[in-house]
Amino acid sequence: xxxxxxxxxxxxxxxxxxxxxxxxxxxxxxxxxxxxxxxxxxxxxxxxxxxxxxxxxxxxxxxxxxxxxxxxxxxxxxxxxxxxxxxxxxxxxxxxxxxxxxxxxxxxxxxxxxxxxxxxxxxxxxxxxxxxxxxxxxxxxxxxxxxxxxxxxxxxxxxxxxxxxxxxxxxxxxxxxxxxxxxxxxxxxx
Amino acid sequence: xxxxxxxxxxxxxxxxxxxxxxxxxxxxxxxxxxxxxxxxxxxxxxxxxxxxxxxxxxxxxxxxxxxxxxxxxxxxxxxxxxxxxxxxxxxxxxxxxxxxxxxxxxxxxxxxxxx
Numbered sequence: 001x002x003x004x005x006x007x008x009x010x011x012x013x014x015x016x017x018x019x020x021x022x023x024x025x026x027x028x029x030x031x032x033x034x035x036x037x038x039x040x041x042x043x044x045x046x047x048x049x050x051x052x053x054x055x056x057x058x059x060x061x062x063x064x065x066x067x068x069x070x071x072x073x074x075x076x077x078x079x080x081x082x083x084x085x086x087x088x089x090x091x092x093x094x095x096x097x098x099x100x101x102x103x104x105x106x107x108x109x110x111x112x113x114x115x116x117x118x119x120x121x122x123x124x125x126x127x128x129x130x131x132x133x134x135x136x137x138x139x140x141x142x143x144x145x146x147x148x149x150x151x152x153x154x155x156x157x158x159x160x161x162x163x164x165x166x167x168x169x170x171x172x173x174x175x176x177x178x179x180x181x182x183x184x185x186x187x188x189x190x
Numbered sequence: 191x192x193x194x195x196x197x198x199x200x201x202x203x204x205x206x207x208x209x210x211x212x213x214x215x216x217x218x219x220x221x222x223x224x225x226x227x228x229x230x231x232x233x234x235x236x237x238x239x240x241x242x243x244x245x246x247x248x249x250x251x252x253x254x255x256x257x258x259x260x261x262x263x264x265x266x267x268x269x270x271x272x273x274x275x276x277x278x279x280x281x282x283x284x285x286x287x288x289x290x291x292x293x294x295x296x297x298x299x300x301x302x303x304x305x
Contacts, residue, residue, distance in 0.1 A: 071254065076246030109299050114230045115250050116297040120221050120290075123261060127217035131210045138205045144279050145207055148214040148286060154220075155290055 001187060005179030006077050013074050014167050017066035021121065022164050024059045025157040031055070032153055035139075044137050053136075056129035063122035063160070067068070070118065070167075077176045078111070093174035103173050110166035118163035124156035208272030211279045218267050218293070219292035220261025225296035227253040232302055 003011070031052055035044050044052075082092040089096040097107040128149050132139070139146050231238040231249045241252025295301050 003291070058214070067254075071247050071250055072244070075250065079248060080246075097235065112299045112302075113297060116224060116253070117294070119254055119257070120293065123217050123220045123224075123258075126232070127213045128270055130213050134209055134213075135205055142207050142210060144283050145210040146282050151287060152217060152290070155294070158294075 001183060001185040002181050004177050004181055005178045006074075008182060009069070010074050010171060011174045013066060013069040014081060014164070014171065017062050017069060018160065018164050019166060020171070021062040021066055022057060022160050024055070025121075025125070025160055026051075028055060028125075028128075029150075029157060030061060032150055033131070044140075048164070049136050053133050054130075055130055056125070060122065060126050060129050062124050063156070066160075067118050067122055070163075071115070074176055075115065077178065078170075091178050093170070093176055096174040097170070106166070106170050106173050108123055110170055114163045114166040114170075117159045120159035121156045121163070124152040124159070128153045128156070204292045206276040207279055208275040209269060211252055211277055211282050212268035212272045213265065214285045216261055216265035218289035219264045220257055221293040222289040222296075223260040224253060224257035225293040229256055229296050229302055229305075233305065238262060 009134075035052065050076070077093075079094045082089055082093055082095045086095075089099055094107055094111070097103045097111075131145060131149050134141060135161065139149075227237075227241065231241050231253055238249045241249040241256070243255055244251035
């Protein structure tokens, strides 16, 4: 069992930071709604307030690391231009997708949307974390701030979901591969 | 004033809303700037080239860097103006929602291709 260096980075970006952020986002939405939902603001103890602040800060870090590794580590490998006359496009995922009418949409719709919408996630969750840390339990007295926070947290979840979905599908049809091969385990011969 | 004191004041905001409204509007403006820059880069080769800050990443590097700068500058200015005030926020939050909605639409390639 082995993985290439670029494959590992794609895994760290997508499964490590991206998927973890998406999971955390669903949890944060539930917690935020429970504590600062529009109808009945729940009781927020000092301990749970501290926990949610830490949770949101962790999400901020995850979101920024996910988009930065995506844009500056994985994306350059994805969009690398193939030298003229290259027949095997396996090392050039964007070109590989665009070489066939059945896969070109994964780039022209999927990647074109993903590469931009993904950035809404860290921007939105940074704001949500800032507002929650600043106001804490006083949010119960700010109905419209609560509505704004929850809406942007939802937007962050949607943005991360779109990016995650297209990232997974693009990796299925044109995985980013190359670099050193890392041996994970030696299989037994049959 | 500690947190437990604050929790006693139900119905009477202790912290003015200005800072929160500034953060929400700035985030919406940041997202909208990113969408507009991405749109502009898609429609104009000159803008696309200007936004190519880091060649391996291409115009995405400029689109996101400029949008983040706009977001931070706007956030700083709004915080400076509203940070310690209580502001009327209904219309401002509505504007933020509209900008966020437009941002989501403007990054969607089939809509970008209409223009």
